[in-house]
Amino acid sequence: MNPHPTASGGRMHTIKEKEILSPTITRYVIEAPFVARKRLPGNFVIIRLDETGERIPLTIVDSNIEHGTITLIVQAIGKTTRALAMKNVGDTIADVAGPLGNPTPIEFHGPVACIGGGVGTAELLPIAKALQKAGNTIYTIIGARSKDLIILEKEMGSISRALYITTDDGSYGRKGIVTDQLRDLLKSPNGLAAVYAIGPLPMMKAVSNLTKEFGVKTLVSLNAIMVDGTGMCGGCRVTVDGKMKFACVDGPEFDGHSVDFDEIIMRNRTYTDLERISNERCQAHETVHAEGGSSR
């Protein structure tokens, strides 16, 4: 009955390509044919590495229907993302479910700022591409702590009228934060018709606060705590415009001016101490591997 006989849903997800973009950020091309067929910009997948693994949401950066693959760009920051970084081409991931979440509404606005913070730039890329295709003029701002966390400069540059880089430490581009650059764009004669911002919550909050002053529509993507990603657990609930929303099924993108950022910033700290325990375990594991002669 399966009309796509090469696609064996939920059975095997092989890593087809792996490319290290920065010391902590890696690009993976993963076999997930059903997801690849249906995926739109803004969608995410939930992955689980193995039987003892947790389910984590990751935004899909790209897909290839012919090859039946999706592209993920992941920063190794927690237990699961670090364990993923230890996998190599040919290794498998137990579960990849998706595409989840609502696709990004792609409309014509005119001049649009696309703002990526750190690895958030990867999530932004497909949206920026689609916006450019829809006739918008793209002004890209990529921000990160330092130069080695700046990714996809070339890819974003190729679809942008102008690309700006800011680093906290000034090691690359403008020293400062993305809002420094954004303020200049908002004040420029042409101004901006819309802003799409994806990155750490404090960055999206700062962007939203600034654009509110200028009355410029702003879309942000909320990386809330999730378990199933299908609207079943309610763990990802956020307050938007005073109402309870689930980031997985009502989002993940919301009007930045309506999001209660302080609430989600605090809520996302729920498991910080336990995550540290998981992380330490993973680190011990990595050390054992390294001592075992791995040439990573």
Next chain:
Amino acid sequence: MSVSNTMKPSERMKIPRQNSIEQNPVERSRNFQEVSLGLDEARALVESTRCLECKNPVCIEGCPVGIDIRTFIQLVMDRNYAGAVKKIREANYLPAICGRVCPQESQCEAVCTMGKKHPSVAIGKLERFVADYESQHDLFTPPEVPERSEESVAIVGSGPAGLTCAAELAKMGYGVTMFEALHAVGGVLRYGIPEFRLPRTILDQEVERIKALGVEIYTNFLIGRTATIDELFNEWKFSAVFLGTGAGTPTFMGIPGENMSGVYSANEFLTRVNLMKAYKFPDFDTPIKVGKRVAVIGGGNTAMDAVRTSRRLGAEKAYLVYRRSKEEMPARVEEVHHAEEEGVEFLLLTNPTRILGTATKWVTGLECQKMELGEPDESGRRRPVPIKGSEFVLEVETVIEAIGQKPNPIIQATTPGLDVGKRGTVVTNDDLCTSREGIFAGGDLARGGATVILAMRDGKKAAQSIHQYLCNKREKKEELKAEAV
């Protein structure tokens, strides 16, 4: 009549109802092993002889899936346990599950003739006994499946409704493919019901038996997103679709403080523990946070599961906060009883009004008000009315809301022409047909929140409706062919 039971009814009535062997409450409130160990063979035999073998076995009418209870109990008396479970499986393909989670006291055992004057026959415990006996002695033989028909049916959701529908259709010879959004099969039996009520080995075994009928299963496949219902018809060429996606979306009370750290929906809390095995953290990666003091809001089976789970995760004080009185609780009597034994404190006629927390939004307490029962409401239960000035704060670090679920909206939103009811349920007629031809629905998706066994009944009924639908379609096709000739 059973050949082995020569006792007169009056003698049978003198035999006391046999009790399950149970784990000690103090011990079990700290582990995840099954609470009830069921009846042993000796007790099961004694219990079976209590059956009055009524000429008019009302218990069968009391069973939502119409198990031939009288015959199966007679087979137990005759020590033909394999025959007994086979008899059950004619009507219900999942006896090991139903024997554990069915609310028998309000179904078969509620109408049992013995129950009029004496404790009713422990039908549920006998069901479980024969199912377990069959597994322990490796006596399971899959039913014979007729020649495979050309039509295939898609089952959306692998919970009790979907599993039952799949089994029934496969037994009729249809090709059956089941789609599950999560990585593991079983729906609420997997993520909702705790292991101490339904061990995963039992669930896995029942799923394997459904697979043995030739049912194909796709996990990580969210219908509405990974493929739409229309794609199931047009690309996958299914002849019919059964929707059994349950009521998986949690509802919240809407009181202040619900988004603080330390507040869970029962769904999230139980999913973390049951599906993701957070109780084995850090060997399993999914974390969970349970304070020394936990309040669970609600009075249903889900609330009982959550509060008993919180005890097992180390809560010293586990409160169940329910706004009505014990009589109105929708939970199974056995669960309430088990929760009490395990040290759960019941705060009845108590209504939460606010969740309190620290400056960094960690839960510190639950503000409640006392209630009294007033006039009956539309459900026939007496309406709880707040008592003025009765507010108090329950000091807790964790709050779990178990006040009900509603259907997940993804399929309704992605299937044009599918009529949706008031609370997000899919509208069906008595035959479980939806507003779209070839699409059937049942279980909590259509009911909005009920029991495992009612979902199973729907799954079974839908299978019959689907069969009827496909037969009619086949006949029409042949008529057309005949006319053409």
